[in-house]
Amino acid sequence: MPIESQKSIIYLDNNATTRPDPDLLAELVQLIQNDQFPWGNASSIHLQSRDPKNTLRETRRLFAEIFHCQATELIFNSGASEGNNTVLKSVWQSLGQSKNEFLISKVEHPSVIKAAEYIQSLGAVIKWIPVNRKGQIDLEFIKNNISNQTALVSVMFANNETGSLFPISTISEIIKPHGALLHVDCVQALGKEKLNLQELRIDYATFSGHKFYSLQGCGVLFVRRGSPLVNLIHGGGQERGRRGGTENILSVWSFQQMLPLLKWLEAKNHEVRKLRDHFEMNIQNKITGVTITAHEGLRLANTSSLVIQDVDGETLLMSLDLKGFAISTGAACSSGNPEPSPVLLSMGLSRDEAQSSLRVSLGWHTKPQEMDSFILALVEVVERIRKIKTEAEEKKSHAG
Numbered sequence: 162m163p164i165e166s167q168k169s170i171i172y173l174d175n176n177a178t179t180r181p182d183p184d185l186l187a188e189l190v191q192l193i194q195n196d197q198f199p200w201g202n203a204s205s206i207h208l209q210s211r212d213p214k215n216t217l218r219e220t221r222r223l224f225a226e227i228f229h230c231q232a233t234e235l236i237f238n239s240g241a242s243e244g245n246n247t248v249l250k251s252v253w254q255s256l257g258q259s260k261n262e263f264l265i266s267k268v269e270h271p272s273v274i275k276a277a278e279y280i281q282s283l284g285a286v287i288k289w290i291p292v293n294r295k296g297q298i299d300l301e302f303i304k305n306n307i308s309n310q311t312a313l314v315s316v317m318f319a320n321n322e323t324g325s326l327f328p329i330s331t332i333s334e335i336i337k338p339h340g341a342l343l344h345v346d347c348v349q350a351l352g353k354e355k356l357n358l359q360e361l362r363i364d365y366a367t368f369s370g371h372k373f374y375s376l377q378g379c380g381v382l383f384v385r386r387g388s389p390l391v392n393l394i395h396g397g398g399q400e401r402g403r404r405g406g407t408e409n410i411l412s413v414w415s416f417q418q419m420l421p422l423l424k425w426l427e428a429k430n431h432e433v434r435k436l437r438d439h440f441e442m443n444i445q446n447k448i449t450g451v452t453i454t455a456h457e458g459l460r461l462a463n464t465s466s467l468v469i470q471d472v473d474g475e476t477l478l479m480s481l482d483l484k485g486f487a488i489s490t491g492a493a494c495s496s497g498n499p500e501p502s503p504v505l506l507s508m509g510l511s512r513d514e515a516q517s518s519l520r521v522s523l524g525w526h527t528k529p530q531e532m533d534s535f536i537l538a539l540v541e542v543v544e545r546i547r548k549i550k551t552e553a554e555e556k557k558s559h560a561g
C-alpha cells in the first residue's frame with residue numbers, strides 16, 4: 162500500500178505491532194542512499210563484517226546497560242515467540258528429570274501457552290495460575306503451589322490484551338526461596354514500564370523489537386548466566402553457539418536506534434494515559450453498556466480493553482476498518498479465529514462478553530484529534546449495529 166494512503170489510517174493497534182519510528186526510517190533511507198548500511202555477514206572475517214559486528218556489539222552493550230545485565234547474557238533471535246519457546250523447552254529439557262513442575266499464568270501469550278502444552282505432552286506438570294476479572298494474578302495460588310519441585314515460573318510483565326501489570330517483584334520474592342527460575346515475558350512493557358532485570362531477580366526475559374517502534378524480525382532473549390539454555394536452532398556458531406542463523410542486522414540496527422529513546426518514551430506515557438482515560442470516559446458517557454476490563458488494577462497507560470454489550474466485536478472491527486480505524490478484538494495472532502479470546506475467558510468473562518470485546522492500544526504518536534475522531538466513529542457504528550440488531554429481532558418476533 163502506498164505510504165500516502167497509509168497516512169489516512171488511524172492506527173490504534175500498537176500492542177499488535179508498532180509503526181516504525183519515522184526518524185529511524187529516515188535515517189535508514191539516508192544510510193542506504195549513502196551506501197553506509199551495515200549489510201555484511203557478522204560472522205565473516207573480512208572487512209565487510211566489521212559494521213554488522215559493531216551493530217551487534219553496540220546493541221548488546223546498550224541493552225545490557227539499560228536493563229542491568231551482562232552483554233553476554235543476551236541472545237538475538239527472531240522475536241519473542243522464539244524466545245518464549247526457547248525458555249520453556251530449555252528448562253524442561255535441562256531440569257525436567259529432577260524438577261518437573263511449571264507455574265504459568267493462564268493469560269500468557271500463545272507462544273508461552275502452546276509451548277507449555279507441548280512440554281506437558283512430554284511429561285511436564287503445568288499448574289496454571291488463575292487471573293481474576295480485575296486482571297490480578299492469584300498470588301495465594303503461587304504461594305500454595307510453589308515447591309522445590311517447581312522448575313520455572315512464567316509470567317508476563319504486562320498483558321497484551323488488557324494491559325494488566327503483574328507484580329513481578331512480589332512474585333520473585335515468593336518463588337526465589339524455593340529455588341525456582343523466573344521467566345518474564347517483557348514484550349509489552351518495553352518503552353512503557355521501568356525494567357531492571359537485576360533488581361527483579363529475573364532469570365529469563367523475552368523482548369521483541371516490533372512492539373518498540375523498530376523493524377520486525379528481531380527479538381532479544383535474556384538468559385541469566387548459569388541458567389539452563391538449550392539451542393533450538395542448530396547451525397553456525399552465531400550468538401556464541403546458542404542460536405544458529407545469520408543475525409537480522411537490519412532489524413537489530415533499528416532496535417539499537419530506539420534504545421536511547423527509552424526514557425523519552427517512558428516519559429510520554431503520561432500523555433498517552435491522559436488520552437486513553439479521555440477516550441474511556443467519553444465512551445462510557447456516550448455509549449450505554451460499556452465496561453472497561455481490568456480497569457481497577459494496575460494497567461499499561463496505552464491499553465484499553467472494552468466490552469460493549471449487544472455488539473459483536475468482529476462486526477465492530479470490520480465496520481471501523483472500513484472507516485479507516487485499525488483496532489483489534491483480541492490478540493492479533495488469533496484474529497480471523499471466531500473463538501472468543503482465551504485470555505478474557507480465563508479471567509472469568511462470559512463468552513458473550515468476550516465476543517463483544519474490543520482492544521484499543523495507543524502509541525506515543527497518537528494524537529488527541531485522532532482519539533476524538535475514533536470516539537465519534539465508535540459511537541456511530543455501535544448505534545448502527547445495535548439498531549440493525551433490534552430491527553432484526555423485532556422482525557423475527559413479528560414473524561413468530
Ligand SMILES: Cc1ncc(COP(=O)(O)O)c(C=O)c1O
Pocket residue numbers: 176177239240241242243270272317319320321346348349368369370380493
Ligand atoms: C505479550 C507478548 N508476548 C509475545 C509476543 C510474540 O512476539 P513476536 O511477535 O515477536 O513473536 C507478543 C506479540 O503479540 C506479545 O504481545
